Amino acid sequence: MKISKTVSSLMFLPFLLFFILFWMVPFLYGLYVSFHSWTVSGGNNGFVGLDNYIRILSPGNMYHDSFMNALGNTLYFVVISLVPLVVFALLLALLIENIPGKLKVFFRTVFFISYAVSVTAVSAIFKWLFTGNGGYINNVLEGFGLDSIGWLNNQPYAWIAVLAATVWWTIGYNMILFVNALDEVDASLYEAASLDGANAWERFWNVTFPSIKGVFVFVTIITVIASFNLYGQTLLITEGGPARSTMSLTMIIQNTIFSQNNLGMGSAMAILMGIIMVFITLVQFLIGFRKDDNA
Amino acid sequence: MKQTKTQKVILVIIASIISLIFIFPLFWMFFTSFKGMAESISSARLLPRNWTTGNFVELFTVDAASAPIIRWLFNTAFISIGGTLLVIVTNTLAAYSIARLNLPAKRLFMFIIVASMTVPGIVIVFPRYFNFRDMGLLDTFAPLILPYAASTLGVFLIYSFLRNFPRDLEEAAYIDGANQLQILRHVVFPSIKPVIATLSVITFILIYNDFLWPLLVTNSAEMRTVTVGIANLVQGANFVNPGKMMASTLIATVPALLIFIFANRYFVKGVNSTGLK
Numbered sequence: 001m002k003i004s005k006t007v008s009s010l011m012f013l014p015f016l017l018f019f020i021l022f023w024m025v026p027f028l029y030g031l032y033v034s035f036h037s038w039t040v041s042g043g044n045n046g047f048v049g050l051d052n053y054i055r056i057l058s059p060g061n062m063y064h065d066s067f068m069n070a071l072g073n074t075l076y077f078v079v080i081s082l083v084p085l086v087v088f089a090l091l092l093a094l095l096i097e098n099i100p101g102k103l104k105v106f107f108r109t110v111f112f113i114s115y116a117v118s119v120t121a122v123s124a125i126f127k128w129l130f131t132g133n134g135g136y137i138n139n140v141l142e143g144f145g146l147d148s149i150g151w152l153n154n155q156p157y158a159w160i161a162v163l164a165a166t167v168w169w170t171i172g173y174n175m176i177l178f179v180n181a182l183d184e185v186d187a188s189l190y191e192a193a194s195l196d197g198a199n200a201w202e203r204f205w206n207v208t209f210p211s212i213k214g215v216f217v218f219v220t221i222i223t224v225i226a227s228f229n230l231y232g233q234t235l236l237i238t239e240g241g242p243a244r245s246t247m248s249l250t251m252i253i254q255n256t257i258f259s260q261n262n263l264g265m266g267s268a269m270a271i272l273m274g275i276i277m278v279f280i281t282l283v284q285f286l287i288g289f290r291k292d293d294n295a
Numbered sequence: 296m297k298q299t300k301t302q303k304v305i306l307v308i309i310a311s312i313i314s315l316i317f318i319f320p321l322f323w324m325f326f327t328s329f330k331g332m333a334e335s336i337s338s339a340r341l342l343p344r345n346w347t348t349g350n351f352v353e354l355f356t357v358d359a360a361s362a363p364i365i366r367w368l369f370n371t372a373f374i375s376i377g378g379t380l381l382v383i384v385t386n387t388l389a390a391y392s393i394a395r396l397n398l399p400a401k402r403l404f405m406f407i408i409v410a411s412m413t414v415p416g417i418v419i420v421f422p423r424y425f426n427f428r429d430m431g432l433l434d435t436f437a438p439l440i441l442p443y444a445a446s447t448l449g450v451f452l453i454y455s456f457l458r459n460f461p462r463d464l465e466e467a468a469y470i471d472g473a474n475q476l477q478i479l480r481h482v483v484f485p486s487i488k489p490v491i492a493t494l495s496v497i498t499f500i501l502i503y504n505d506f507l508w509p510l511l512v513t514n515s516a517e518m519r520t521v522t523v524g525i526a527n528l529v530q531g532a533n534f535v536n537p538g539k540m541m542a543s544t545l546i547a548t549v550p551a552l553l554i555f556i557f558a559n560r561y562f563v564k565g566v567n568s569t570g571l572k
Contacts, residue, residue: 007475008396012404015389015450022423022445023411030422040425092313098306109559110314114321116555119506120525121544125320127529128327128537134336136323136537143339168320176566229417232506236529250417250507257421266421274418281413 030267038264040257052268063256063265067272069244070252077248078227080159084167085174085223090216092171093178094204108179112172119169123236126165127152130237155245158238162246165233170226174219181215182208217288221281228277249273321548328542335538350542358539364546366517367524372550374436374520375502378443382498383491386449391479393450394457395465405454408447424511438512439520443502449494456490457483489564496561503551521547 034052037045056067096107114122129136130151138148151157189207198206209216231250234240240247253273257266327335328350330343338344354364392398393405427438464486468478484491509520519527525547527533528540555562 003397003475005397005399008392008398011388011396011475011479012392012398015385015444016404018385018441018444019411019447022426022442023419023447026419026423026426027411027414029426030418033422095306095310095313098303099310100303103307103310107310107314108563109556110317112559112562113552113555114317115500115562116551117321117548118504118522118525118551120522120529121324121548124525124529124540124544125324127534128540129320129323131534134537136327136339139337139339168317173566176563180563180566225415229415232526236526239530253417253421254507263421263425270417270421274415277415277417278413 034267089174092175119232122169130161181212185211330538332536350539367521371521374439378502379498381444390453
C-alpha cells in the first residue's frame with residue numbers, strides 16, 4: 001500500500017495536538033517552574049537552580065518538614081494497605097473461583113460494586129460511620145454499653161478509618177484482576193497435581209501461584225502507585241489529622257502551592273514525588289522478574 | 296479440583312457473610328437518607344424508626360441553588376461521555392496512523408508515548424491547572440474534557456491490538472479503491488471493537504471518578520462534577536446532618552451503580568486489559 005505522508009500525519013495530528021498542549025507543555029512548564037522562585041500571585045521571581053530541591057531535602061526548614069512528614073505518612077499508608085488490597089483480594093478471588101456458576105457471578109458483582117462509588121461518596125459514607133460525635137459505629141458501640149472511640153482524632157484509629165474506606169472502595173478491582181488470571185490457569189495442571197496427591201495448599205503454591213505470579217506482581221505495583229496517590233480519603237475523612245498524621249504527599253503539594261503561595265517549591269515536590277514513585281515501581285519490577293528467573 | 300457438597304456450602308456461607316460486609320455501607324447510606332437529623336446522629340438502628348423524605352425535599356428546594364445535584368449529574372455525564380468519545384476518536388486515528396500508515400518518525404512518537412506513561416500524573420496536574428488559568432479557561436467545560444485526550448494509554452492499547460492483527464482485509468479494501476479513512480471506518484474499526492469497548496469503560500471510569508483535577512478547575516456551584524460537589528458537602532460547616540449527606544450521596548451514586556450492574560461484563564473485561572486505577 002502506498003500511503004501519503006500527509007494523510008498519515010493528518011490522522012496523527014489531533015492526538016499530537018492534545019498531547020503537546022495538555023501533557024508536554026505542563027510537563028515542561030512544571031520542570032521549568034521547579035528551577036525558579038515562583039509564586040502563584042506574583043509569578044516568576046528568577047532562576048534559582050536546584051535550590052527548591054535542596055531546601056526540600058535538607059533539614060531545618062518548613063518545606064523539608066512538611067514534605068518528609070507527608071512522605072512518611074504516605075509510605076506508611078502504602079505499607080499498611082498492601083496486604084489488605086493485594087493478599088485479601090487474592091483470597092477473595094480464590095473463594096469466588098471455588099463457588100459454582102451463577103453464584104460466582106453474583107458474588108463477583110457484589111465484591112466489585114463499591115468500585116462504582118466515587119471517592120467522595122465513599123469518604124462521605126465512611127466519615128459518618130467513623131466520626132466521633134454522632135457517627136454510626138460509636139452509636140452502635142454505645143448501644144452495646146461500650147465506650148465510644150474518637151476514631152478520627154486519634155491514631156491508629158484515624159488510619160483504620162482511612163484504610164477501611166480504601167479497602168472497601170478498591171479491593172474489588174484487584175480481585176477482578178486475580179479472578180481473570182485464575183480463569184486462565186491450565187486446568188490440566190491441577191489434575192496432574194491432584195494425581196500426585198497434592199493437598200490444597202500444595203496445589204496453590206506449586207500450580208496456582210506460579211501461573212498467576214505475573215499478575216500478582218502487576219497488582220502489587222498498581223496498588224502501590226494508587227496508595228501513593230492517596231488524596232481524597234485523607235482530605236475528606238481525616239482532613240490530614242490528627243496532628244497532620246494523615247497528610248499525604250498530594251495534599252502537601254497542593255498546600256505548598258495554594259496556601260503557601262509557592263508554585264516553584266510545590267512543583268519541585270511533585271517532581272520529587274514522581275521520581276520516588278518511578279524508583280519504587282522499578283524496584284518492584286526488577287524484584288518481580290528476578291524471582292521469575294529463579295523459578 | 297473436586298469438592299464435596301459440604302465444602303461448597305461452607306464456601307457459599309463464607310462468601311455470603313463477606314457480601315454482607317461489602318453491602319453494608321451502601322445499605323447504611325440508603326436507610327440513613329430516610330432518617331431525620333436527630334435520629335441519624337443518635338440511633339444505632341440500621342432501619343429508620345420514622346421514615347421521612349424530608350432530606351430529599353430539602354435538597355431539591357432549600358439547597359437547590361448551593362448544591363444542584365441534578366446539574367452535577369448532568370455535568371459528570373456530559374464530560375464523561377464527551378471525554379470518552381474524544382479519547383476514542385483521537386486515539387484510534389493516532390494508533391492507526393502509527394501501526395498502519397506512513398507516519399514520519401513513528402518510532403520516535405511511539406517512544407515518547409511509552410515514556411510518558413511512566414510519568415506519574417502528580418507531575419502534570421498542577422502545572423496544567425496554571426496553563427488553563429493563564430488561558431482564562433477555568434470553570435468552563437474545556438479543562439474538564441480536553442486534557443483527557445492527551446492520554447497515551449489508549450494509543451498504546453489500540454496500537455498493540457492492531458500490531459497483532461492481520462492486514463489482509465485492509466489490503467483487499469485498498470485494492471478495491473477505498474481510501475484510508477474508509478478503510479479505518481469500515482474495515483479496521485469493526486475489528487478493533489473489543490479494545491475500543493475496553494478503552495471506553497476505563498476512560499469513562501477515570502473521568503467519572505476523577506477528583507483532584509475537577510476540584511482544581513471548577514469554582515462555581517453549577518460547574519461542579521458530582522464528585523467535587525459531594526466533597527463540598529462533606530467538609531467544614533456542611534458536615535452536620537448525616538441524613539441529608541446520605542440523601543445527596545445516594546442520588547449521586549445510584550446512576551453509577553445502575554450503569555455498573557448493567558455493564559458489569561464490560562467492566563470485568565476492562566479491568567483485565569489494563570491496570571488503571
